Amino acid sequence: MEETNVSLKLLIDRERRRVLFAEAGKDFIDFLFHILVLPVGSYMPLLKKQEMVGSFHNIYESVENFLSSAYLQPNVNKETILNPKVHISDGTGNDVPHLLPNIESSTSTKFYRCDNSNLQCDKYVAYDFSSICPSCRRVMSSEVSFVDLPSATNTESSSEGGYVKGLVSYMVMDDLEVKPMSIVSSTITLLNRFNVKEIGALEEKVVDLGMDEGVKLLKASLQSKTVLTDVFLPRMGVETYCSE
Template sequence: MAVTQEQGHVSLKLVVNKETNKVLFAEAGKDFVDVLFSFLTLPLGTIVRLLEKESNIGPVTIGCLNSLYHSVTDLDNCLWNRTFKEILLQPRNSSQDYCNSLKLNIDDSDSKYYVCTDFGSCSCFQLIPYTTTLNCRYGFPLTRTAFSENFCNGFVNAAASFIVTDDLIVMPNSVDYTTFALLQNLGIKSPSSVKEMTVNVNKEKVLDLLKCSLLSKTSLTNLFLEKKPIPERSRFLSFSSEEYSCIKIMLKLVIRKSDGKILYAQGEKDFADLVLSFLTFPLGGVVSKLGGNCSLGSIDGLYKSIADLNDNKYLMSKEAKNRLLDPHLLPQFKLSNKILSMDVLRYSYRYVYANGERILYVQFFKGEYENKSNLKCYEVFPTVDFEGFVKGPAMYVVTDDLVVAPLSPISALNLLNRLNTPFNDLKEKVVTIGLKEVRVHVVLLSILCHTFVFWSFYARLNFTSILSYNFSFYVVVLVQCLNILKASLTSTSALTNGLGRLLTEVKEEK
């Protein structure tokens, strides 16, 4: 056996290049691969919290995410209530039902859910993953505890074994991937050039692996041969999206003319909500919406290798694969759904009697999969009409490294003073983000008009009155929002890099 399992750790065999002292690959089984795959289910806010924990590697900073995360702690008076702060600082993993059974689970988020005190008789079917003083829509307190049912037992089949390369490419241990061919592809010409090592992986090692995976393409070498990862400098490439969105946000950018750097942006609550919602996004969903290219260490390769795995042979189910590649969101993250176009969960429930106590368990489903269950499924209704995290109407400022704060004339003056930038080097520009508006061609407009004529004849409508309205047709394409998101992962200048295409005019005027 390549992998042995004992209480509290997993034992792996590594193949190491003796000349370069680099890990070529590891032989891994279910316990290790499940943990590796679970990284994609973690929300970005959870990742930041884990990265700042002490370990052998030490605290790690990823782009602007750390500064964004810490800015939430100073927004107490701007957030609607304490629950919204908890959502941002401890966002719930919507795939807990897959991850709670992992042998080495590093996500320490609470796994409890709360329903109304009259659940079962009440038809609200509202469920929330955070303690709250809110009531359900029929007035009952949402204080009854429910537990996530861990029926999934991880992501990969127990009998399968895998090869994991240094950059976290996961391949099935099968005749299609022979050791001989793999070693040759890695530049090894003789068996005498390699050696075997047996290592133990515990939770602390998993935490360090998460850090290495986000920083480097030599994750196993950094982890097991104690070579501290050096963050790879990635050049930001703007992202083109074909996703349709209804998001339209007006901003005033304050730009330093001498170098074209966006110092900060002023906007209303919708912009602050947009940036804060990044913390709720699961890593796998981010990679998916960025076209498989988040430019974080070994994450893109890990994501692609999961996509290439046969879900019938090596994964527990197609749903398990989709939970990793296109994870769903909790219904409380309404704004997040608009940006990432993700499904929200459904659930079924059952009662279990233990020691005379009636315990409520919930089992989650996504999209098409609820129909495969013999249990009746319910949509999870949000407990409130969730329209964002911060209060409005109000103005907010977001710095280039995504620190979110309430805006006032004095705070803006203090910010400029800290940036040590004279007024004559500043330029303001009003922009619209979230949308790229393109007018529909005349041919398409003609087709639409003929369609109106056809249907107006049958519906006996007055087509002249219809044409009297001033119709404007737009193709709405989400671009800038995802550009800011990607820049937040790879740089400390998310606004400058994410909105760089909007600054041409400013650079020409400096």
């Protein structure tokens, strides 16, 4: 997987040492939305145990360290639990920036069923051709095709790929709330919301994201309400704190 780089324009309140919001393009928003469709198990290996809040990581480690195949159902593959593939249908998640390493994706629209003509078996399809049919217990190795909506219904969106259109800029708040980029009057309202008294204390800064920042964003999104501040200000040598 080739790493891609994404840029953000941050509006920083130097006095309060926090990011107020970021101006982002389609590529960054596609990355954020892509996190929503990832199976939880796909990014567990990216996060160290001490970086996790709560006990969720213990579930992953239980499967990894304590449950051998002797305890699993015959049709359950331990590897598919620990490292699930991300299945993305064509025209939905393609061309999402590669900012998370070691997550295997599949853009295939292939599905599989068993070769039994039983009507009960017709109810079941699978992504994995080694899956077992719940009805007849045969391997689901016969390929079937997924029929998507005609691309002509939205040729502009399908040609761009990803999740959102690239014709506008987007505003990303410090807590990762996303909305179309505000007009000037809305921006002033936003500054008032953050009680910004001195415009001179504000600074615009363009930052680039690679895989390192992608992993940090993922981690911070699970722990913090000030994600952009936590990820980007320390790398600028700015000690952070947040006060409402």
